[in-house]
Amino acid sequence: MRCQAAFLETLSVLWLVKGRLKSSTEALILAAQDCIYTCSFKANCMSNAGDTHCCQCGEGVETVRHILSQCHPKGFNLYMERHDRALLAVYYDLCKHYGFEVTPRWWELQTLPVHENHHAKILWDVPIPSNGDIVVRRPDVILQDRMNRHLHLIEMAVAWDSIQEERRAEKQSKYRELCADLRRQFHGYRMGVVPVVIGA
Numbered sequence: 001m002r003c004q005a006a007f008l009e010t011l012s013v014l015w016l017v018k019g020r021l022k023s024s025t026e027a028l029i030l031a032a033q034d035c036i037y038t039c040s041f042k043a044n045c046m047s048n049a050g051d052t053h054c055c056q057c058g059e060g061v062e063t064v065r066h067i068l069s070q071c072h073p074k075g076f077n078l079y080m081e082r083h084d085r086a087l088l089a090v091y092y093d094l095c096k097h098y099g100f101e102v103t104p105r106w107w108e109l110q111t112l113p114v115h116e117n118h119h120a121k122i123l124w125d126v127p128i129p130s131n132g133d134i135v136v137r138r139p140d141v142i143l144q145d146r147m148n149r150h151l152h153l154i155e156m157a158v159a160w161d162s163i164q165e166e167r168r169a170e171k172q173s174k175y176r177e178l179c180a181d182l183r184r185q186f187h188g189y190r191m192g193v194v195p196v197v198i199g200a
Helices: 002-006 011-015 023-035 039-045 065-070 078-097 161-174 176-185
Strands: 114-116 120-122 141-145 150-159 190-199
Touching: 023 039, 078 141, 078 150, 078 190, 141 190, 150 161, 150 176, 161 176, 176 190
Parallel strands: 150 190
Antiparallel strands: 114 120, 120 141, 141 150
């Protein structure tokens, strides 16, 4: 099943490991990541003594890594768009696997807050009612597999390669309290957080 494969940690860098790119193409992509004309590049590679802070947010050194995975200027929603588009591919596979009507192409699928049939219930960006003072209770996708009695909290992250493990651990710990609360609500269900972390 393709949706299970999406959860594997190694898939986000598979194009580097077993990609079908020519070595010259791969080298150009990696070189482009390092040589984009950022403030840091100008200062370090072109002997320009100017400010290296990010022009967009003013925080951090403006590098490719910062621009793709750390910069958060006010009103800048491209990161959420990228996050949601990547998550849509996982959501599409889940909907297809559990028998929900899908479009021929994954990127054409319109998300719904709730998909439900006798096999499963899939929630997209819906807060979970919980007992107590649990603040973090809105995972990206919630999959309730009724046939196998599994409940998965699926969290997407698009992260720079060197911080993918950190993001994965962060997603796991973020929903620990919510999982404990849901175990009381869903007796007999196996439960877990599924961090889907892909490279930026």
